[in-house]
Amino acid sequence: TLKKGKFVFVGSGSNLRHPLYIADMLQALELAMIRDGADGELLIVGGEQALPTRTIVDSICETMKIAKPRFRIPYSLGKMLALTVESTSRLIHIEPPVSRRTLEFFDTNNAFDIA
Known part of the structure; x- marks a missing residue:
């Protein structure tokens, strides 16, 4: 998705992730x-x-030498769109390409401190 230029940030992107090398x-x-x-x-x-x-x-x-995502939508709008996609997908019996659960990636902190 990043490589194809189709990545859209949902929310600010300020939530914390804990990368693991x-x-x-x-x-x-x-x-x-x-x-x-x-x-x-x-x-x-x-x-x-x-x-x-x-x-x-x-x-x-930067590592892949591709353009950074330019588009961002508010988290609340993303959540409404995800709900719509989930409902529509259920009606036509397909797996939704995005869901409220997958949007948690943009909203939930995933960082740990054992200090």
Whole structure:
């Protein structure tokens, strides 16, 4: 969607996401395998810093050498549109391309602090 120029920000893009780098994930898996008491425990793994969604998307675009998304709609409008798409999709028996649940990506913080 980014590459095709069809990505639309819903909301401000200021919600926080916690990116996880492959090396960090591998280290966490290794620690989970060797650390006493980790068996059966829930582990939350994240990189050093939570970043706004807008920053992450902009960074991806810079890395891919593509244009950053230009369009943004308010979250409330996105939610109304998603509800309409969900209802219509149900009527014609197709999977909705967007839903209120998928829009949570733009509204929900997904950042952790264990300090």
